[in-house]
Amino acid sequence: MARKDPLRTKLCKSLGIEYPIVAFTHCKDVAAAVINAGAFAVLGQTQSTPDQIAANIRWLRERIGDKPFGVDLVFPASVPASATIEELLAGIPAEQKAFADDIARRYGIPEPKRRPDTWDLGWIEKETPRKQLEVVLDERVPVVASGLGNPDFFVKAAHERGMQVWGLVGKQRQAKRELEAGVDVIVAQGMDAAGHTGNVGTFSIVPQVRAIAGDRPVIAAGGVTTGRHLAGAIALGAAGVWTGTLWLASRESDVDMRMKERLIEATSDDTSFSACVSGFTMRTLNSKWHEEWARSDAPKPAPAPYQLMLFGKMKQSAFDWGIKEFMTEAAGQGVGFVNEMKPARKIVSDMVDEAYAVFDELYGSDDA
Numbered sequence: 001m002a003r004k005d006p007l008r009t010k011l012c013k014s015l016g017i018e019y020p021i022v023a024f025t026h027c028k029d030v031a032a033a034v035i036n037a038g039a040f041a042v043l044g045q046t047q048s049t050p051d052q053i054a055a056n057i058r059w060l061r062e063r064i065g066d067k068p069f070g071v072d073l074v075f076p077a078s079v080p081a082s083a084t085i086e087e088l089l090a091g092i093p094a095e096q097k098a099f100a101d102d103i104a105r106r107y108g109i110p111e112p113k114r115r116p117d118t119w120d121l122g123w124i125e126k127e128t129p130r131k132q133l134e135v136v137l138d139e140r141v142p143v144v145a146s147g148l149g150n151p152d153f154f155v156k157a158a159h160e161r162g163m164q165v166w167g168l169v170g171k172q173r174q175a176k177r178e179l180e181a182g183v184d185v186i187v188a189q190g191m192d193a194a195g196h197t198g199n200v201g202t203f204s205i206v207p208q209v210r211a212i213a214g215d216r217p218v219i220a221a222g223g224v225t226t227g228r229h230l231a232g233a234i235a236l237g238a239a240g241v242w243t244g245t246l247w248l249a250s251r252e253s254d255v256d257m258r259m260k261e262r263l264i265e266a267t268s269d270d271t272s273f274s275a276c277v278s279g280f281t282m283r284t285l286n287s288k289w290h291e292e293w294a295r296s297d298a299p300k301p302a303p304a305p306y307q308l309m310l311f312g313k314m315k316q317s318a319f320d321w322g323i324k325e326f327m328t329e330a331a332g333q334g335v336g337f338v339n340e341m342k343p344a345r346k347i348v349s350d351m352v353d354e355a356y357a358v359f360d361e362l363y364g365s366d367d368a
């Protein structure tokens with residue numbers, strides 16, 4: 001009896017893609033390479049202005065033709081409705097500001113060459129992502145993903161334009177809410193993941209979401225960096241994988257070369273799960289900033305978005321002045337599998353080849 005292709009999932013069918021691999025990336029070149037290799041990419045645009053988003057979408061379409069792609073934005077509920085950067089800077093709690101200033105003084109960290117503005121920081125108030133969303137809807141991007149917050153308020157508008165809405169969740173009850181709101185695909189993200197994440201592991205969250213998703217595809221995220229992970233995710237009930245850390249040190253990635261070197265050297269226990277970067281729990285590569293906020297005499301990180309404003313300034317200084325020990329980036333535990341700088345196309349084909357090899361190892365190959 002002919003065996004079905006285990007990688008030909010319903011996600012492949014619904015998007016018209018060859019492989020059920022989704023790259024989350026901020027880098028247009030990575031996105032274009034991944035899509036042209038037969039997989040799917042979602043471009044992170046939380047730090048782009050509406051004009052930049054429109055230009056990036058045009059740029060990508062020129063390189064991928066009519067193949068589908070996505071854009072990711074975030075809609076946190078617990079930030080001010082609308083505020084200028086000056087108003088938000090004035091609202092940073094005094095205790096955390098004093099601690100951050102003291103870190104800068106003790107380590108001799110100069111002011112950044114340019115102070116990060118609202119667009120650099122991305123989601124520090126609610127109006128910014130709403131303006132970004134308008135462009136994504138106008139452009140009828142095939143997939144709009146919501147990385148934080150419930151996308152219920154734009155599901156109808158997206159569907160009217162023929163777009164899919166994907167929601168990233170870290171808890172089963174968030175998935176339930178988003179499924180009720182009509183979201184097309186749930187990305188179930190475990191705490192191995194880079195970036196904002198809850199405290200439930202990938203092995204728990206993926207089958208928990210699969211159990212309530214009905215016919216709607218579930219995509220597994222958090223620690224997926226090899227073909228064995230891809231095969232495992234499918235066995236857990238996922239129709240594909242959503243990956244972030246995997247692309248940071250790829251050949252095409254525009255991540256700073258000093259950071260790429262650190263990512264390649266890092267092992268799976270070189271990341272921290274902490275609120276010290278953004279005020280929400282987040283997994284990032286360890287740095288002196290993390291060590292300082294983990295000290296027993298450190299204050300609790302400020303709530304979002306104020307902690308991100310403190311961190312954003314320090315990060316800008318670290319990169320402006322080459323202060324390596326304070327450089328960090330969102331990175332997941334899968335960083336331990338990122339050991340060389342490969343072209344994105346090769347990352348896709350290696351992952352696919354390894355997944356098939358795993359299925360063959362489990363079930364024997366057709367020609368065996």
Ligand SMILES: Cc1cc2nc3c(=O)[nH]c(=O)nc-3n(C[C@H](O)[C@H](O)[C@H](O)COP(=O)(O)O)c2cc1C
Binds near residue numbers: 024189196329334
């Ligand atoms: C550098 C970096 C930045 C990220 N920024 C965002 C973001 O802006 N929005 C979002 O939804 N997810 C963001 N993420 C998380 C990814 O979308 C993805 O869920 C995560 O990387 C998956 O786990 P993995 O890194 O183990 O593959 C980011 C990830 C990385 C590596």
